[in-house]
Amino acid sequence: METADLKKTAAEVRKDIIKMLGLSGSGHPGGSLSSVELLVSLYFNHINYNPKDANDPKRDYFILSKGHVCPVLYAVLAQLECIPKNELCTLRKAGSRLQGHPAKDKELPGIEISTGSLGYGLSIAAGAAVGIKRAGKSNRVYVLMGDGEQQEGSVWEAAMSAAHFKLDNLCAVVDDNGLQIDGPTKEIMNVVPLADKYKSFGWNVIEINGHNFDEIDAAYVAAKKTSGKPTVIIAKTVKGKGVSFMENLAEWHGKVPSKEQVEKALAEIDNSLKN
Amino acid sequence: MVEVFGKKATRFGFGEALIELGKKDPKIFVLGADTAASVAVSGFGQQFPERFINVGIAETNMLGMAAGLAVAGYIPFAATYGVFAAGRPWEQIRTTICYSDLNVKIGGSHSGLMVGPDGATHQALEEIAIMRVLPKMKVVVPCDFIETKKATVAGAYVPGPLYIRYGRENTPIITKEETPFEIGKANVLRDGKDVAIMACGTMVYEALMAADILEKKGINARVINMHTVKPIDEQAIIKAAKECGAIVTAEEHQLMAGFGSAVAEAVVKNYPVPMEFVGVNDRFGESGEPFDLMIKYGLKDVNIAAAAEKVLKRK
Numbered sequence: 001m002e003t004a005d006l007k008k009t010a011a012e013v014r015k016d017i018i019k020m021l022g023l024s025g026s027g028h029p030g031g032s033l034s035s036v037e038l039l040v041s042l043y044f045n046h047i048n049y050n051p052k053d054a055n056d057p058k059r060d061y062f063i064l065s066k067g068h069v070c071p072v073l074y075a076v077l078a079q080l081e082c083i084p085k086n087e088l089c090t091l092r093k094a095g096s097r098l099q100g101h102p103a104k105d106k107e108l109p110g111i112e113i114s115t116g117s118l119g120y121g122l123s124i125a126a127g128a129a130v131g132i133k134r135a136g137k138s139n140r141v142y143v144l145m146g147d148g149e150q151q152e153g154s155v156w157e158a159a160m161s162a163a164h165f166k167l168d169n170l171c172a173v174v175d176d177n178g179l180q181i182d183g184p185t186k187e188i189m190n191v192v193p194l195a196d197k198y199k200s201f202g203w204n205v206i207e208i209n210g211h212n213f214d215e216i217d218a219a220y221v222a223a224k225k226t227s228g229k230p231t232v233i234i235a236k237t238v239k240g241k242g243v244s245f246m247e248n249l250a251e252w253h254g255k256v257p258s259k260e261q262v263e264k265a266l267a268e269i270d271n272s273l274k275n
Numbered sequence: 276m277v278e279v280f281g282k283k284a285t286r287f288g289f290g291e292a293l294i295e296l297g298k299k300d301p302k303i304f305v306l307g308a309d310t311a312a313s314v315a316v317s318g319f320g321q322q323f324p325e326r327f328i329n330v331g332i333a334e335t336n337m338l339g340m341a342a343g344l345a346v347a348g349y350i351p352f353a354a355t356y357g358v359f360a361a362g363r364p365w366e367q368i369r370t371t372i373c374y375s376d377l378n379v380k381i382g383g384s385h386s387g388l389m390v391g392p393d394g395a396t397h398q399a400l401e402e403i404a405i406m407r408v409l410p411k412m413k414v415v416v417p418c419d420f421i422e423t424k425k426a427t428v429a430g431a432y433v434p435g436p437l438y439i440r441y442g443r444e445n446t447p448i449i450t451k452e453e454t455p456f457e458i459g460k461a462n463v464l465r466d467g468k469d470v471a472i473m474a475c476g477t478m479v480y481e482a483l484m485a486a487d488i489l490e491k492k493g494i495n496a497r498v499i500n501m502h503t504v505k506p507i508d509e510q511a512i513i514k515a516a517k518e519c520g521a522i523v524t525a526e527e528h529q530l531m532a533g534f535g536s537a538v539a540e541a542v543v544k545n546y547p548v549p550m551e552f553v554g555v556n557d558r559f560g561e562s563g564e565p566f567d568l569m570i571k572y573g574l575k576d577v578n579i580a581a582a583a584e585k586v587l588k589r590k
Contacts, residue, residue: 057348061346061347063343103374104374104375104376104377105374105375105376112346113342113343113346113371113375113377114370114371114374114375115371116370117366117367117370117371120339120342120367120370120371122339123335123336123338123339123340123342123343123367124339124340124342124343124346124371125343126336126339126340126343127339127340127341127342127343127344127345127346127347127351128343128344128346128347129343130328130340130343130344131304131343131344131347131348131349132347134304134325134326135347139347141343153335154335154336154339154367157330157333157335157336158336158339158340160331160333160336161330161331161333161336161340165328
């Protein structure tokens with residue numbers, strides 16, 4: 001997909017996130033909006049994914065470690081027609097497959113494993129990657145984490161393992177929006193310098209602007225070409241990106257927009273495409 | 276007299292079974308956490324290095340990676356000391372493995388008090404409780420070397436998560452190759468009608484010895500090997516409650532929320548009869564020779580026999 005189309009798709013995904021969260025009455029807009037470009041680029045241009053068969057053995061695996069931003073994943077899966085678009089309005093409602101955090105037991109195509117407890121995704125991804133490598137297969141494994149999530153010790157157990165087992169089929173992405181529930185990550189519990197930490201653990205580290213499609217695309221390509229070590233893409237992003245009244249405010253981590261705010265946000269996203 | 280066919284630690288049953296499984300099935304993958312030799316998985320690692328990883332001293336990562344291996348289509352067995360295998364990564368087991376109903380098998384070695392001299396930190400006395408409370412999790416506590424081997428092989432092919440509890444010390448072998456074994460189905464080892472003694476793991480042998488003691492006193496005890504704690508064999512329990520009218524449970528584990536509690540839940544729900552419980556009574560273990568500790572903590576045949584006499588007074 002060309003950059004112009006990616007941008008259009010990203011806008012659609014953003015609008016779906018806003019609509020879903022407006023209807024659900026609870027959920028996490030901030031991190032969902034900050035990771036839109038990272039997932040749109042991945043799903044439309046890089047990941048080997050079969051919308052007609054979510055269990056295709058040739059597929060690449062995607063693990064959403066920061067499970068609370070599942071609205072962005074659901075919206076992307078709807079764009080890919082893996083799930084019906086109208087199902088998005090059931091987010092977090094009783095009986096819905098779209099749980100507040102991704103649930104494997106709801107048999108939603110594209111959900112490899114239940115996630116939501118932070119700090120587990122990298123271990124899962126490393127386990128899948130080592131199994132795939134040992135079997136001599138070429139599937140790749142992607143995992144999306146948050147920057148606040150790096151505070152969990154289990155991330156570093158997994159980081160150690162992924163380098164130890166030379167998992168070059170593993171690509172981790174950190175949506176580095178700098179904010180967590182209680183405030184700025186650097187004030188709550190500083191994880192900086194993240195790049196140096198991963199480098200010292202033996203990873204290939206790529207730092208990018210996580211809203212720039214050209215940089216994202218180049219990073220995914222470079223990760224694929226890297227051999228002998230796992231890659232982490234540390235993507236600098238803006239929490240709440242695309243909705244001016246949400247941008248860079250920690251309070252939008254887990255707050256949903258009112259009906260008026262939904263209208264305002266949708267209009268703003270539409271306008272952004274015209275410019 | 277209780278028939279004993281030698282002594283061997285259940286951990287070797289686990290290790291031998293993994294190698295058997297590994298030869299037949301390329302989907303079997305084993306994970307260790309720096310205790311590979313002592314929990315008997317290093318043999319698998321030597322024979323099938325391409326399907327073995329040692330994650331080092333990182334149990335949460337071990338269970339997370341096991342989950343990933345299951346996602347990638349393997350049947351992973353992750354093993355270390357029970358207290359670390361079940362306790363430390365409990366939430367990974369809950370949210371990552373059980374909630375997704377993944378095909379991950381957890382080996383909890385060095386169970387109970389019998390790990391001995393290492394003391395309380397290394398003695399697993401709570402994991403039956405914390406594993407059986409998890410939705411989808413199955414819990415198997417085999418009674419000897421041979422049964423552990425069968426449980427491990429059978430466990431590989433029961434879909435979903437499963438916890439197998441096994442031990443370090445040499446313990447009596449009391450079953451034979453031809454003894455039936457089916458996950459979820461209890462075995463009556465000795466028939467009787469006055470009282471039913473239900474035991475799991477190392478306590479099955481003690482239960483059989485207790486039945487001998489009781490026999491000399493004219494009490495006819497039924498001994499049931501409840502190797503599967505979850506799903507528990509309710510039919511065997513109801514039958515015993517009806518036919519014997521009193522039940523004693525025995526486990527090398529805390530009394531609260533463990534095996535005895537699982538039996539009690541089935542009894543109270545279906546056919547209430549008086550019960551007594553033998554186990555560790557709400558305290559930590561300590562260092563000591565395994566046999567001395569079993570005496571000190573009241574986990575011997577005489578304790579089971581005494582519990583049986585006590586429960587008979589309430590029948």
